[in-house]
Amino acid sequence: MTSPATVTPGPGPDPAGLLRRWGAAGELPRQTGAAPKQPTAAAPYPVAGADPAPYPAAVTHVERLPVRPGATAPWPDWVPAELRDVLTARGVRQPWRHQAYAAELAHSGRHVIVATGTGSGKSLAYLLPALASLLADPRATVLYLAPTKALAADQLRAVADLGLDGVRPACYDGDTPQPERAWIRQHARFVLTNPDMLHRGILPRHGAWSNFLRRLTYVIVDECHSYRGVFGSHVAHVLRRLRRQTERYQRVRPGAGSGGRPTLGPGARPGTGSGTPVFILASATSGEPARAGSQLTGLPVEPVTEDSAPRGAVTFALWEPPLLPGARADTDDLTPVRRSALRESADLLADAVAAGVRTLAFVRSRRGAEVVASSARRALDEVAPGLGNRVAAYRAGFLAEERRALERALTAGELLGLASTNALELGVDLVGLDAVLICGYPGTRASLWQQAGRAGRAGREALAVLIARDDPLDTYLVHHPEAVFGRPVEATVLDPTNPYVLGPQLCCAAAEGALTSADVELFGGVSVKQTLDDLVAAGLLRRRPTGWYWTAAGRPEVDLRGEGGTPVDVVETSTGRLLGTVDPGSSHFLIHPGAVYLHQGVSYVVDDLDLDGACALVHAEEPDWSTHAREVTSLSVAAVREYRDAGPVGLFVGDVDVTSQVVSYQRRRIGSGEVLDTRPLDLPARQLRTVAVWFTVSPAALAAAGVEPADVSGALHAAEHAAIGLLPLIATCDRWDIGGLSTAAHADTEAPTVFVYDGHPGGAGFAERAYQAARTWLGATRDLIAACGCETGCPSCVQSPKCGNGNNPLGKADAVRVLDVVLASLPESAD
Numbered sequence: 001m002t003s004p005a006t007v008t009p010g011p012g013p014d015p016a017g018l019l020r021r022w023g024a025a026g027e028l029p030r031q032t033g034a035a036p037k038q039p040t041a042a043a044p045y046p047v048a049g050a051d052p053a054p055y056p057a058a059v060t061h062v063e064r065l066p067v068r069p070g071a072t073a074p075w076p077d078w079v080p081a082e083l084r085d086v087l088t089a090r091g092v093r094q095p096w097r098h099q100a101y102a103a104e105l106a107h108s109g110r111h112v113i114v115a116t117g118t119g120s121g122k123s124l125a126y127l128l129p130a131l132a133s134l135l136a137d138p139r140a141t142v143l144y145l146a147p148t149k150a151l152a153a154d155q156l157r158a159v160a161d162l163g164l165d166g167v168r169p170a171c172y173d174g175d176t177p178q179p180e181r182a183w184i185r186q187h188a189r190f191v192l193t194n195p196d197m198l199h200r201g202i203l204p205r206h207g208a209w210s211n212f213l214r215r216l217t218y219v220i221v222d223e224c225h226s227y228r229g230v231f232g233s234h235v236a237h238v239l240r241r242l243r244r245q246t247e248r249y250q251r252v253r254p255g256a257g258s259g260g261r262p263t264l265g266p267g268a269r270p271g272t273g274s275g276t277p278v279f280i281l282a283s284a285t286s287g288e289p290a291r292a293g294s295q296l297t298g299l300p301v302e303p304v305t306e307d308s309a310p311r312g313a314v315t316f317a318l319w320e321p322p323l324l325p326g327a328r329a330d331t332d333d334l335t336p337v338r339r340s341a342l343r344e345s346a347d348l349l350a351d352a353v354a355a356g357v358r359t360l361a362f363v364r365s366r367r368g369a370e371v372v373a374s375s376a377r378r379a380l381d382e383v384a385p386g387l388g389n390r391v392a393a394y395r396a397g398f399l400a401e402e403r404r405a406l407e408r409a410l411t412a413g414e415l416l417g418l419a420s421t422n423a424l425e426l427g428v429d430l431v432g433l434d435a436v437l438i439c440g441y442p443g444t445r446a447s448l449w450q451q452a453g454r455a456g457r458a459g460r461e462a463l464a465v466l467i468a469r470d471d472p473l474d475t476y477l478v479h480h481p482e483a484v485f486g487r488p489v490e491a492t493v494l495d496p497t498n499p500y501v502l503g504p505q506l507c508c509a510a511a512e513g514a515l516t517s518a519d520v521e522l523f524g525g526v527s528v529k530q531t532l533d534d535l536v537a538a539g540l541l542r543r544r545p546t547g548w549y550w551t552a553a554g555r556p557e558v559d560l561r562g563e564g565g566t567p568v569d570v571v572e573t574s575t576g577r578l579l580g581t582v583d584p585g586s587s588h589f590l591i592h593p594g595a596v597y598l599h600q601g602v603s604y605v606v607d608d609l610d611l612d613g614a615c616a617l618v619h620a621e622e623p624d625w626s627t628h629a630r631e632v633t634s635l636s637v638a639a640v641r642e643y644r645d646a647g648p649v650g651l652f653v654g655d656v657d658v659t660s661q662v663v664s665y666q667r668r669r670i671g672s673g674e675v676l677d678t679r680p681l682d683l684p685a686r687q688l689r690t691v692a693v694w695f696t697v698s699p700a701a702l703a704a705a706g707v708e709p710a711d712v713s714g715a716l717h718a719a720e721h722a723a724i725g726l727l728p729l730i731a732t733c734d735r736w737d738i739g740g741l742s743t744a745a746h747a748d749t750e751a752p753t754v755f756v757y758d759g760h761p762g763g764a765g766f767a768e769r770a771y772q773a774a775r776t777w778l779g780a781t782r783d784l785i786a787a788c789g790c791e792t793g794c795p796s797c798v799q800s801p802k803c804g805n806g807n808n809p810l811g812k813a814d815a816v817r818v819l820d821v822v823l824a825s826l827p828e829s830a831d
Helices: 015-024 081-089 097-107 122-136 149-161 178-187 195-205 210-214 229-250 289-297 341-354 366-383 400-412 445-452 472-479 499-512 517-523 526-537 584-590 699-704 709-729 766-772 774-787 812-825
Strands: 059-065 112-115 141-145 169-171 190-193 216-221 278-283 302-304 314-319 359-363 391-394 417-420 435-439 462-467 541-544 547-550 568-572 578-582 596-599 602-610 615-620 625-646 649-669 675-680 686-697 738-743 753-758
Touching: 015 341, 015 462, 059 472, 081 122, 097 112, 097 122, 097 278, 097 302, 112 122, 112 289, 122 141, 122 149, 122 190, 122 216, 122 278, 141 195, 141 210, 149 169, 149 190, 149 400, 169 178, 190 195, 195 229, 195 499, 210 216, 210 229, 216 229, 229 289, 229 499, 229 517, 278 289, 289 302, 314 472, 341 359, 341 366, 341 391, 341 417, 341 435, 341 462, 359 366, 366 391, 366 417, 366 596, 391 400, 435 445, 445 462, 472 709, 472 774, 499 517, 499 526, 499 541, 499 547, 517 526, 526 541, 526 547, 568 602, 578 584, 578 596, 584 625, 596 625, 625 686, 625 738, 649 738, 649 753, 649 766, 649 812, 686 699, 686 766, 686 774, 686 812, 699 709, 699 812, 709 738, 709 753, 709 774, 709 812, 753 766, 766 774, 774 812
Parallel strands: 112 278, 112 302, 141 190, 141 216, 169 190, 216 278, 314 462, 359 417, 359 435, 391 417, 435 462, 568 615
Antiparallel strands: 059 314, 541 547, 568 578, 596 602, 602 615, 625 649, 649 675, 649 686, 686 753, 738 753
């Protein structure tokens, strides 16, 4: 909870000075035997206000965000004296203006979304009305939803530390011991959970939760910007199912307000008998927050976007790793290769920790987080044995006790450096961090600013560094800072009408109680009626005069996160010890037989993958090679939803069927990247019905542009890779959310075609966004390829880390010609 009393910068290292030090040294200390040196009294690091030394050559841009003062507001008169006194004793003398405004809206019965920056104290905005209701009414209850267990546990600590009598907060999630669950259902008044547990553990047993639901006053949806795509669409329906059950238990009075907003009588509090609790949503700064909040809840939502909290100065650097001479790993091309972003991040993390700068490194993958932490530990131990123990990895798939221990160690200062996946991107309060390293663009500007905001809390000076991967989008951004700074963040994209989401969610709702005509509007109106008819025809629901009934004895099996089933356990063969879990969608890539699996810095090799039994057996081994799975894909067009006829060019969006299969993996030598061999795999093919955007170009137009028939495949393939890499620039996705395919003559289009599709059943809204902004998207793609300094194509422009064909063939120059034809033909309205 940010407050005026907690913004005075404390003593500590100057993180911006660390960036200048790297420039003054000429280059970053590399892991070639020369480890980073620690500061001495004779050679201290530069301090704030000193003449800046030159920045490193790797820095392409430095943005300086100035100090911002805060603006407070008086305590609302409805805040109980007990709560005000407790907060004041903890340094919150007055709320920030946006906190007070949001709290007033919620207390008056309006649903609200607080969309302000990281560290702006959104928690106080929702805790004020929630805790006030619990103190004023001894029977009232509050439900808090977080996208991660770590965030819920962090909020539980914050509420429990207030020591308010009668609040009785408790976490109810997959880590909650069974003996505690019955007590929580009967006695807890402030229940903290996640959408998965609400979906699987609370709503199916709503009868056991009837006392809690009957008095439910507020529903807090924290970090709601993370509910996007298929996951967000599922959560939208889970929240509608929650509304449905609370209305049932609270017995809605006739004449309740329109749109689900409660009608409050004199002296009434929101949620007490009105049928609909008040929803308070908290989000990172996002585009169109009111629209996103309404899509998520199905209710009218008031936005609060003015951030009145103070902010310390931030130095934000864009960093491109240097080129290294030598042949590329998979070719004989002597084009220089760029230093790995993982290695660069590991060196920066080690150097920061050696300087006493408390640093969090965000890494895109679980494996990458392990690699960065391990490399940093090795470098630090060369400085001083044991110093490497101040660095650890944090990622999903760890056991609960491992995650909790790491969170405690970071909070207590026992750890100085942490390499984490986006599991720590959300609002866990990491007090005292000085710097954040972001290894690769995280996919959206919203996530970028959320991660950067982890440092510099409580008004401290902060350093954020975006370290570019050898990837088209990263390369584009570090050379186009205007695409990062001074631009609004993206709107959250979700589609509750997705039939692959709506159908299963209606089955879940029917299993919780027969659906009635009144529920049709709640879940989406017209699209619901057709989906209900389809479910009846499929035998999943039965139509009766009183409604639609679930026909099976058991519960519908619905996975909110689209991971395709039960997580796969990773088990050490010799001991039977459970090391962690991997989601089913990633198992073919990460834990196939022969794969190298990293856990807390220890390497294991997979002996066997049992997909039916959801178990992978591994043994400890330290090979000098890494593994990289390769996939083949085919695609057919099922239906065209919309198209634009632009003469020689056609632009389409529609439904497609994608078949993909991991068929082999490469072993590459660690360090050089040399391909040692390619080994076959026998894994099942996977089917996907999804949404794609695609364009076709006539062979005559390509020939006129100078693309020879024999070169068409390479030209389209290169354009496809770059287009996939640049799509996150305009849509709230990342490269791994989408896929693509290109061909010189597709059977369904009968023309040269490039497809880009959503990697989720039924689509996630990304392809539709690409169709709507086609000129911006493809224009940026063309400019990126043309501006890249390589001769024949590289990972910075047209090579892809996901390519199942080994990035062959690729035609960089011809890809520019293809995109020139497309852009010249598409009308200006194609955006």
